[in-house]
Amino acid sequence: MDKDDYVIEMLHIRKEFPGIVANDDITLQLKRGEIHALLGENGAGKSTLMSVLFGLYTPEKGIIKKNGKEVRIKNPNDATALGIGMVHQHFMLVDIFTVLDNIILGAEPNKFGFLTKEAARKRVIQLSEKYNLKVDPDAKIEDITVGMQQRVEILKMLYRDNEVLIFDEPTAVLTPQEIDELMKIMKELAAEGKSILFITHKLNEIKEVADRCSILRKGKYIGTVDVENTTKEELSSLMVGHSVSLKVDKKEAQPADTVLQIKDLCVKSKLHNKDCVHNVSFDVKAGEIVCIAGIDGNGQTELIGGLTGLENISGGQILLDGEDITRKSIRYKNTHGISHVPEDRHKHGLVLDYSLEDNMVLQRYYEPKFSRFGLLKRDTIRSYSDRLTKQFDVRSGEGARTVVRSMSGGNQQKAIIAREMDRDHKLLIAVQPTRGLDVGAIEYIHKAIVNERDQGSAILLVSLELDEVMNLSDRILVMYEGEIVGEVDPKKTTLQELGLYMSGAKKDTGKEA
Amino acid sequence: MILLIQYTLIFAAVLILVALGGMFSERSGIINLGLEGIMVFGAMAGAMVMVLLPSHASKATIIILTLVAAAVAGMLSSLFIAVACINFKADQTLIGTALNMLATASATVIVKAFNTSRSDGTDFSAKLDYVTGHKAFLIHIGELEVSWFIIVAALLLICSTVFFYKTKFALRLRACGEHPQAADSVGINVYAMRYAGVLLSGFLGGLGGIIYIAAANSTWHFDYGVAGAGFLALAVMIFGQWKPERIAWSAVLFAVFRSLSNVNGGIDFLANLHIPGTIYNMFPYIVSLIVLALTSKNSRAPKAEGIPYDKGAR
Numbered sequence: 072m073d074k075d076d077y078v079i080e081m082l083h084i085r086k087e088f089p090g091i092v093a094n095d096d097i098t099l100q101l102k103r104g105e106i107h108a109l110l111g112e113n114g115a116g117k118s119t120l121m122s123v124l125f126g127l128y129t130p131e132k133g134i135i136k137k138n139g140k141e142v143r144i145k146n147p148n149d150a151t152a153l154g155i156g157m158v159h160q161h162f163m164l165v166d167i168f169t170v171l172d173n174i175i176l177g178a179e180p181n182k183f184g185f186l187t188k189e190a191a192r193k194r195v196i197q198l199s200e201k202y203n204l205k206v207d208p209d210a211k212i213e214d215i216t217v218g219m220q221q222r223v224e225i226l227k228m229l230y231r232d233n234e235v236l237i238f239d240e241p242t243a244v245l246t247p248q249e250i251d252e253l254m255k256i257m258k259e260l261a262a263e264g265k266s267i268l269f270i271t272h273k274l275n276e277i278k279e280v281a282d283r284c285s286i287l288r289k290g291k292y293i294g295t296v297d298v299e300n301t302t303k304e305e306l307s308s309l310m311v312g313h314s315v316s317l318k319v320d321k322k323e324a325q326p327a328d329t330v331l332q333i334k335d336l337c338v339k340s341k342l343h344n345k346d347c348v349h350n351v352s353f354d355v356k357a358g359e360i361v362c363i364a365g366i367d368g369n370g371q372t373e374l375i376g377g378l379t380g381l382e383n384i385s386g387g388q389i390l391l392d393g394e395d396i397t398r399k400s401i402r403y404k405n406t407h408g409i410s411h412v413p414e415d416r417h418k419h420g421l422v423l424d425y426s427l428e429d430n431m432v433l434q435r436y437y438e439p440k441f442s443r444f445g446l447l448k449r450d451t452i453r454s455y456s457d458r459l460t461k462q463f464d465v466r467s468g469e470g471a472r473t474v475v476r477s478m479s480g481g482n483q484q485k486a487i488i489a490r491e492m493d494r495d496h497k498l499l500i501a502v503q504p505t506r507g508l509d510v511g512a513i514e515y516i517h518k519a520i521v522n523e524r525d526q527g528s529a530i531l532l533v534s535l536e537l538d539e540v541m542n543l544s545d546r547i548l549v550m551y552e553g554e555i556v557g558e559v560d561p562k563k564t565t566l567q568e569l570g571l572y573m574s575g576a577k578k579d580t581g582k583e584a
Numbered sequence: 585m586i587l588l589i590q591y592t593l594i595f596a597a598v599l600i601l602v603a604l605g606g607m608f609s610e611r612s613g614i615i616n617l618g619l620e621g622i623m624v625f626g627a628m629a630g631a632m633v634m635v636l637l638p639s640h641a642s643k644a645t646i647i648i649l650t651l652v653a654a655a656v657a658g659m660l661s662s663l664f665i666a667v668a669c670i671n672f673k674a675d676q677t678l679i680g681t682a683l684n685m686l687a688t689a690s691a692t693v694i695v696k697a698f699n700t701s702r703s704d705g706t707d708f709s710a711k712l713d714y715v716t717g718h719k720a721f722l723i724h725i726g727e728l729e730v731s732w733f734i735i736v737a738a739l740l741l742i743c744s745t746v747f748f749y750k751t752k753f754a755l756r757l758r759a760c761g762e763h764p765q766a767a768d769s770v771g772i773n774v775y776a777m778r779y780a781g782v783l784l785s786g787f788l789g790g791l792g793g794i795i796y797i798a799a800a801n802s803t804w805h806f807d808y809g810v811a812g813a814g815f816l817a818l819a820v821m822i823f824g825q826w827k828p829e830r831i832a833w834s835a836v837l838f839a840v841f842r843s844l845s846n847v848n849g850g851i852d853f854l855a856n857l858h859i860p861g862t863i864y865n866m867f868p869y870i871v872s873l874i875v876l877a878l879t880s881k882n883s884r885a886p887k888a889e890g891i892p893y894d895k896g897a898r
Contacts, residue, residue, distance in 0.1 A: 146771070147768070147769055147770070147771050148771035151770075151771060157769075159769065162766075163763070163765060163766035163769040163770070164763070164766060165758075165759050165762045165763045165766055165767075166762060166763070166887065167762060167884075167887075168755075168758075168759070168762070172755060173766075175755075176755060176756070176759055176766070176767070176770050176772075177756070177767070177770025177771050177772055178770070179752040179755060179756075181751075181752045184751050184752055184753060185750050185751055185752070186750055186751065186752055186755065227770075
């Protein structure tokens with residue numbers, strides 16, 4: 072391969088939005104057949120750069136070259152015509168359409184406007200066999216797993232004969248198994264001669280698949296490195312501009328009194344007539360971090376739902392400081408010592424179209440501190456919100472009045488953490504608190520959680536990230552098919568052992584949890 | 585009994601066309617509450633053409649021109665919705681309601697002015713008579729009296745169903761009502777598709793309007809609008825789950841109840857029950873209330889309907 076055989080070159084790209092320069096003189100050169108990672112924190116300009124390449128934005132300055140020739144990309148159609156395809160972070164799939172319909176949408180084979188799907192179906196099956204992308208062409212999107220939906224997105228690009236494939240944070244929504252599979256597929260695609268741009272902030276994944284890596288920071292181009300000769304620590308300090316500790320610094324836990332006690336908790340499944348949380352019992356003490364590990368969909372969400380009141384409990388008991396709160400309302404639980412950082416920050420954590428300050432008092436607006444005679448005390452709310460955002464370093468465009476939807480994911484999450492930690496609580500429930508966040512924000516949130524623990528809170532953490540589970544927790548409970556199948560000490564266990572529990576291959580039976 | 589079938593066919597034809605119109609609009613992502621208003625405009629234009637055509641015009645001329653006038657008027661009035669909801673991103677519920685209010689009011693004013701000027705100031709009612717036009721549409725099959733309107737409606741139902749499931753255009757239209765960002769990302773012009781959906785609803789709604797007033801009557805008072813037929817069609821569309829074949833069946837069901845109110849005196853069994861006619865008049869509306877209350881839990885509207893599409897927002 073020619074050393075400088077570039078399939079795509081983006082030279083000196085500059086893109087401004089009102090108030091900020093999202094891309095400032097960025098150069099990105101993609102070699103044919105390579106996997107090129109694009110690394111940067113949230114808000115570093117990765118997505119903007121890719122949107123420029125995909126024709127969603129027009130840059131103010133700079134040129135794009137395809138195979139050495141300058142091209143103009145004004146819209147996604149131009150990008151497709153040039154063989155550029157993209158798997159968006161939020162999948163661009165129509166739920167009620169079949170897999171096949173989604174793949175052909177926009178490039179439909181037709182005769183006089185009438186669809187001719189047979190040839191397309193053969194082609195899709197052929198492609199899915201060739202690249203080992205298992206899908207059922209006639210299944211509806213709403214019925215298949217997230218991993219399979221992603222394979223549909225990849226097939227969409229292959230169906231259009233795209234040779235430059237952009238993956239925008241493809242692993243954020245996948246389980247560890249699905250991530251492994253995706254990495255394998257990406258390598259195969261590259262071996263076939265496709266060129267891949269891989270946007271991420273997960274260093275492990277870059278080390279595993281990428282050949283080269285370009286780093287962006289605050290809209291500026293920092294450099295391009297060969298992944299093989301660069302350590303994870305070097306990559307992360309290039310990304311955030313100072314060195315970060317990937318290990319969580321924490322002292323030995325000092326467990327005190329039991330705060331949360333769960334006895335034989337059962338939660339009914341919404342999908343079928345079975346318990347998806349089955350006779351779960353455990354307790355959490357003040358000053359310790361208990362982590363529930365497991366593969367996504369093994370009842371963790373429902374367990375937390377039952378605990379916080381978001382879902383109905385079909386049996387069992389929940390005690391908080393000895394008080395039975397099983398049948399209490401969500402507000403009662405909120406005001407009597409449970410703080411909750413929910414799994415889905417958009418659905419359960421924030422009202423996206425409310426301002427930051429209103430989100431900060433979501434559970435407390437009625438307290439005398441924030442309202443009088445049913446009228447909100449706007450000044451108090453404003454100053455309260457300002458104090459929290461300052462203390463927790465939540466960044467937003469217009470301060471307390473910012474509409475939360477316009478904030479970055481990391482800052483939205485920080486806002487929730489700030490709100491939940493500031494409320495009086497004995498127990499903090501954090502479900503995937505760092506999902507989809509960059510290294511800087513993860514480090515911050517981990518520190519905040521450990522700090523909470525040292526202040527004497529009981530902490531129940533649910534995480535799918537094994538690194539997080541191992542680094543942060545003092546005690547690990549593994550959930551499999553709605554049951555707790557094992558309790559391990561993170562200092563004594565290995566990832567392999569944890570994996571055995573998570574896949575159901577190993578169980579501690581007859582053990583009192 | 586034959587009368588019942590006749591009326592059922594007419595009402596079914598109206599409801600099918602208008603509900604299909606609503607379906608195309610909503611499938612593209614625009615809630616069309618203005619169907620009632622579109623029907624009024626279509627009806628008025630069609631009726632005026634029938635009144636104005638010379639009495640010696642051939643049947644074919646009357647039929648074609650009346651239908652074309654109704655369809656064009658329907659599409660023009662639906663443009664009001666398209667421009668407001670797609671270009672100006674206005675609230676779709678409000679715009680639909682506005683069109684409904686506008687339609688009945690302006691039809692009354694226009695028809696009154698029309699009558700006043702034609703009669704040199706002796707007739708200023710909001711009523712149009714179109715006996716010749718009405719007759720032109722009639723055909724007899726044995727004892728059954730059917731109308732060209734019903735044949736047109738049946739053809740359009742078949743075309744719509746094939747179009748909806750089998751064409752590239754409709755696949756794209758449906759994608760815009762479910763996930764416009766996805767459609768945009770594969771190069772589909774969401775705005776154009778939504779315009780198409782709304783205009784289709786205008787086309788079908790306008791035709792539905794003229795059928796409603798002209799298939800069974802030879803005269804119409806425009807100050808009544810179309811008496812809620814557009815809303816009944818919306819109920820049919822929801823009960824039909826935004827799918828053409830189910831819309832057809834639910835339209836027939838509603839039509840049976842609707843025609844009972846017209847013919848209950850003519851059926852011995854029903855006449856012997858001595859239920860006041862007003863009860864029958866209430867029937868279709870009560871049935872739609874009950875049906876919707878029971879089925880709406882499982883109904884699945886197009887996901888992105890009612891949300892203006894903004895290319896920039898993500």
